[in-house]
Amino acid sequence: MIPADKYSSLVASSSNGVCKVAFKLPDGNFMVLKGGRLYKNYADEDASMPRAVRVVYRSVATTWGDLVEFTNGSDGVSPALVTEEFDASGTPSLRKDYLHGVLIEAVGRGYQESDVVSWPVTLP
Amino acid sequence: MPWYAGPGELTQIVFNNGSTDVATITSDFIEGYSLATEKDSYDAAVGHSVDRGSMTKTISANAFDVSAISALSTLMTNRTETTVTVKYQDTVEQDIDGAIIRITPLLHNVSDVATAYFDPVATRRIRALQRAGQTLA
Numbered sequence: 323m324i325p326a327d328k329y330s331s332l333v334a335s336s337s338n339g340v341c342k343v344a345f346k347l348p349d350g351n352f353m354v355l356k357g358g359r360l361y362k363n364y365a366d367e368d369a370s371m372p373r374a375v376r377v378v379y380r381s382v383a384t385t386w387g388d389l390v391e392f393t394n395g396s397d398g399v400s401p402a403l404v405t406e407e408f409d410a411s412g413t414p415s416l417r418k419d420y421l422h423g424v425l426i427e428a429v430g431r432g433y434q435e436s437d438v439v440s441w442p443v444t445l446p
Numbered sequence: 447m448p449w450y451a452g453p454g455e456l457t458q459i460v461f462n463n464g465s466t467d468v469a470t471i472t473s474d475f476i477e478g479y480s481l482a483t484e485k486d487s488y489d490a491a492v493g494h495s496v497d498r499g500s501m502t503k504t505i506s507a508n509a510f511d512v513s514a515i516s517a518l519s520t521l522m523t524n525r526t527e528t529t530v531t532v533k534y535q536d537t538v539e540q541d542i543d544g545a546i547i548r549i550t551p552l553l554h555n556v557s558d559v560a561t562a563y564f565d566p567v568a569t570r571r572i573r574a575l576q577r578a579g580q581t582l583a
Contacts, residue, residue: 353553385523386551408551409519414512423475423510423552424518428461428530428545430503431486438503442531443539 343379344395351416354391357381385409392416455535459507461514461521461547462529468517475511481532481542482506503542505530508552521547 342356358381365374383389387407394416396403406417414421430438456479461469486500509518521528530542 386519386549390551409516409523418512421512421515421551421553423508423512424515424549425552426505426507426509426518427548427550428505428528428542429548430530430542430545431500432544433500435501438501438543440541440543441539442541443537445536445538 344393346395347420349419350394351419352393352395353420354393355379355381355389356391357383357388390421392420454538456532457535458531458533459505459509460531460533461518462531463521463526464529468521469514471509471511471514475509477508477510479507480505503545505532505542505545510552515549518547518549522549 340357340359342354343358344352344354346352358379360377360379362375362377365376381389385408387409390408391405393405394401394403404416406414408417408421432438455473456476457473459471459476459479460467482504484502484504486498486502487495488498490496520526525546527544528547530545530547532540532542534540
């Protein structure tokens with residue numbers, strides 16, 4: 323939650339309100355959320371948040387690379403600009419420091435066990 | 447007695463897109479592996495669940511091998527029917543056939559499976575400097 327007066331500085335929207343939000347990381351690089359839009363809603367009034375404005379940044383895409391990237395934030399002169407998408411190919415240098423891995427879920431579906439599972443190598 | 451992987455221990459998970467092994471993750475990069483069998487059902491309306499009669503097998507694991515992420519992301523985006531092969535220490539292999547992959551990023555996550563390196567030479571030098579009232583440059 324950020325104070326309400328911050329909202330006006332976050333709506334610099336050039337293309338249909340799509341904007342990026344960058345988080346500066348401890349080593350000086352940035353994690354960037356991208357392709358999203360900002361909206362706000364008024365939080366319920368309770369003891370912890372008396373009349374608060376909640377600013378929400380939400381982006382929707384089919385690939386993680388359209389949602390998250392890592393960059394050194396350079397202007398491209400010195401040092402060279404380095405930007406790595408979540409699913410970029412090649413050897414990562416920036417993202418490996420912060421994107422430590424992925425949760426994998428692999429789901430097979432069938433009407434019987436043998437549709438889903440096979441044992442190509444078993445004990446002799 | 448040092449620890450050794452015993453029979454039945456998982457050694458690798460291999461992802462095959464139908465023709466090629468596109469990602470291989472070794473067990474030292476895997477944490478929290480599970481394989482669950484569940485019935486397949488859906489909600490036709492509120493309070494009306496329908497048992498489809500089919501079943502699902504779900505492999506779930508945290509993989510801390512960043513070099514595999516691009517290939518796994520491609521499998522997810524293309525919804526490729528993937529053969530996931532789980533290899534065990536005693537050479538037994540189990541396939542999950544026609545699996546659909548989903549991956550979720552783990553950010554700022556300190557893993558139990560990360561390798562810790564210990565340099566006894568540097569450590570001895572630090573201790574010698576500490577005894578002399580100095581610090582390592």
